[in-house]
Amino acid sequence: MTDHAATTLGRLNHVGVATPSIERSIALYRDLLGATVIGEPFDLPAQGVKVCFIDTPNTQIELIEPYDDSSPIAGFLRKNPAGGQHHVCFEVPDIQVAVADLKAKGATVLGEPRIGAHGTPIVFVHPKDMGGMLVELMETPAHD
Numbered sequence: 001m002t003d004h005a006a007t008t009l010g011r012l013n014h015v016g017v018a019t020p021s022i023e024r025s026i027a028l029y030r031d032l033l034g035a036t037v038i039g040e041p042f043d044l045p046a047q048g049v050k051v052c053f054i055d056t057p058n059t060q061i062e063l064i065e066p067y068d069d070s071s072p073i074a075g076f077l078r079k080n081p082a083g084g085q086h087h088v089c090f091e092v093p094d095i096q097v098a099v100a101d102l103k104a105k106g107a108t109v110l111g112e113p114r115i116g117a118h119g120t121p122i123v124f125v126h127p128k129d130m131g132g133m134l135v136e137l138m139e140t141p142a143h144d
């Protein structure tokens, strides 16, 4: 018997893809794959990234370029200069429930929840606790 609520895994919201050039990546997805680009790239300095979303029928690709040298994406690109798959993001119904549940199970939750690109709280789970994959959890938007 646990003394806290268990979280529930929701839908795959997006796959985060690190890139040294968001403009080149947009052209690649649009021209090679015929993908629909959602709006224009925008800056999220608090997250250290410049972002643009690519639509697919069942999820989105989140293209992320470093905002500055202190960005987590800058560190990733130093090891992977061409860029590549950086994280997957799953929705959860309640971010605080998810954080408490994961911590109780011994997972390394990176920092406190903060507002992400979709306007709802997000938090990251360290890849060492997720089989080598960086996982973002995002509270499901109210309109979904």
Ligand SMILES: CC[C@@H](C(=O)O)C(=O)SCCNC(=O)CCNC(=O)[C@H](O)C(C)(C)COP(=O)(O)OP(=O)(O)OC[C@H]1O[C@@H](n2cnc3c(N)ncnc32)[C@H](O)[C@@H]1OP(=O)(O)O
Binding pocket: 016, 044, 047, 049, 051, 062, 064, 072, 073, 075, 076, 085, 086, 087, 089, 110, 115, 116, 117, 118, 122, 124, 126, 127, 128, 132, 133, 134, 136
């Ligand atoms: C657009 C906004 C937002 C949204 O709304 O969607 C975002 O998605 S923002 C995305 C960018 N933000 C983040 O990534 C924040 C969370 N990330 C971190 O805190 C760090 O990047 C990290 C995961 C803790 C890694 O940082 P650090 O420990 O400084 O890097 P190292 O290079 O020393 O790596 C340690 C260890 O982890 C492996 N690693 C690093 N990044 C990844 C990754 N993306 N996927 C898988 N594994 C990764 C790295 O290889 C090292 O492993 P070992 O060598 O085996 O120790």
Ligand SMILES: [Co+2]
Binding pocket: 014, 016, 062, 087, 089, 136
């Ligand atoms: Co993301």
